[in-house]
């Protein structure tokens with residue numbers, strides 16, 4: 001059974017979001033922990049979360065993915081912004097304990113002229129200050145397209161962050177198909193080779209989630225513009241190989257394509273029909 005969902009809005013509550021997932025034929029979903037361009041979060045409504053958990057259980061949802069706000073930068077040159085990233089993510093992880101056993105994904109950050117090495121140190125420091133041995137959430141670094149000074153543009157940079165984290169068993173990777181393609185990894189023609197490299201440098205067991213997106217731009221463009229499934233430069237055949245790959249087919253897939261609910265529903269149906277793995 002393919003575990004697939006899309007990014008959904010939690011602004012009307014968790015249970016409403018769960019119902020949206022059912023409407024589009026999803027059996028998992030991704031949501032923002034709070035406003036993606038802000039840092040304010042509503043107080044947790046325990047009844048609403050309980051209703052949501054019931055929907056997930058009754059419908060055999062796979063692992064859920066919570067995405068940190070985009071604006072956070074754990075390796076900003078400004079200590080106040082680093083502190084904001086740390087405090088916000090620490091609060092998100094505390095809130096995630098209401099949904100134990102799931103995933104929390106963030107963009108490692110942008111080093112803005114400080115150099116990737118300095119960025120990697122600061123990101124690892126932040127993780128070492130917020131990860132707790134008793135937390136029930138796995139924290140994922142997202143593979144980045146390498147736009148501007150983004151850290152996490154290569155498997156080496158992601159491995160270097162995890163290397164410096166003390167609680168490594170709390171860490172994993174979310175592979176974004178648009179980002180790695182834009183970052184120069186040829187997942188269209190060389191998927192096996194890219195996954196070999198991932199395994200050699202990071203370890204395939206760290207791969208916990210896939211952001212399944214097509215890309216508006218060619219491989220190596222470092223742009224990060226998502227496209228609808230099958231309408232971009234990656235194309236439907238390559239994306240179908242991704243969902244069916246023996247090393248990937250068991251993972252949860254999350255669409256972040258430019259769609260409203262009906263578009264997501266069509267893509268989920270298309271991909272379910274193309275899923276041939278067990």
Ligand code: FE
Nearest residue numbers: 067106107142
């Ligand atoms: Fe992301």
Ligand code: FE
Nearest residue numbers: 142176211256
């Ligand atoms: Fe993504």
Ligand code: ZN
Nearest residue numbers: 178179224226
């Ligand atoms: Zn993106």
